[in-house]
Amino acid sequence: MYKDPKDSFYWYQKSAENGNKLAQFYLGKCYENGNGTEKDDFKAFECYDITAKNGNKFAQFKLGYFYYNGIGTQIDKEKSIVWYEKSAMQKCSNAQFYLGILYRNEKNDLKNAFYLAKKAAENGNKVAQFNLGYYYEKGEGIQKDINKAFKWYEKSAMQGYSGAQSSLGKLYKIEKNDLKKAFYWIEKAAKNGCRVAQLHLAYLYENGEGTQKDDEKATEWFETSAVQKCSNAQYVLGVIYRKEKNDLKKAFYWIDKAAKNGNKIAQTKFRVFL
Structure with a gap:
């Protein structure tokens, strides 16, 4: 790999012109991210399209993503599904994850959403592991299983995913009444920037759960969450x-911020407090 992005771009371009499909993929990444050249979504799409049609699973994922979001091309959800499926069949965990989300949100197909989340989770995708934990916790697309929810939240949390750390902490509090572990994981998530965890950490400090009661720290964490537009924390x-x-x-x-961000209590009780 060349130190100068412009050199990398030059040689990717030369190699792609000579028929190297992997170079074509990396050329697409250069155009997508503006590395060594001007950012150009249309050219990125063209490069990914060529490489995807030659069987590159990562290019197929990119093509699905571009079609879904209308990047460098018109939005086309059906083509997005086609390319995500091609990539997912080659065990690209990102494609499996995004395809699962698409089945859940666009088709309301919870069984396929669960199946794909499981595939992606087993292939190490930390966000899919979090989603799988959620499906087991809520019983979406599969029978509810709190133990399996714990298992997958923990796998994701161990990879540093803040949403899973927050959910794992919540489960330790609600399902096992283990306040020390709840505090441990919620604090991790809060420090990793999860605004919901920051709100819950504030409550733990306020109530002295899993840690010493500390109103000053509670207020600090309410404010940290509020700045990230958590309407409950703002209220x-x-x-x-x-x-x-x-x-x-x-x-x-x-309270005005909370009301404008959709907090129902702030909206209905605005005049009472002020």
Whole structure:
């Protein structure tokens, strides 16, 4: 690999012109990301299209993604499915994951969504592992199984996926009443930027669950979550500023934010608090 992206682009282009299909794929990535050349979604699409038709599973995934999102081409959900399926058949975990999401959201086909999430999860995709845990927890596309939900949330959490860390912590609290483990995983997720975990961590500090009660840290985490547009955190923070700090200006600011972000309690009780 060349240190200068322009050199890489030059040689990928030369190699692609000589019929090297792998170089054609990497040329597409250069166009997609603007590495060594100007970003050009249309040229990226063309490169992926050529490589996908020659059987490259990663290009097939990219083509499916481009069709689904209308990148460098018109949105075409049916073509997106075709290319995701081709890639998924070659065990591309990203294609399996996205195809599963498509079956769930576009076709409401929970059985196929579960099947594909399982395939992607078994191939190591951390987001698919999280989704699989969710399906087992909620009983979507499969019989509810909390133990398997724990298993897959933990696999994803161990790979650093904050959504799984948050859900794992929640399960430890609700299903096993293990507040120390709940705190451990929720804190990890919060520090990894998950706004829902930041909200739950604030509650754990506020109630002294799994850790010492600390109202100052609770407020800090409510605010961290609120800044990330978690409407529940925005509402609670507004109440704290109104009732505990008697700061009406900040109370108004945060409850107004919560109401505008769709928080029903903030919308209905706005006048009561202010």
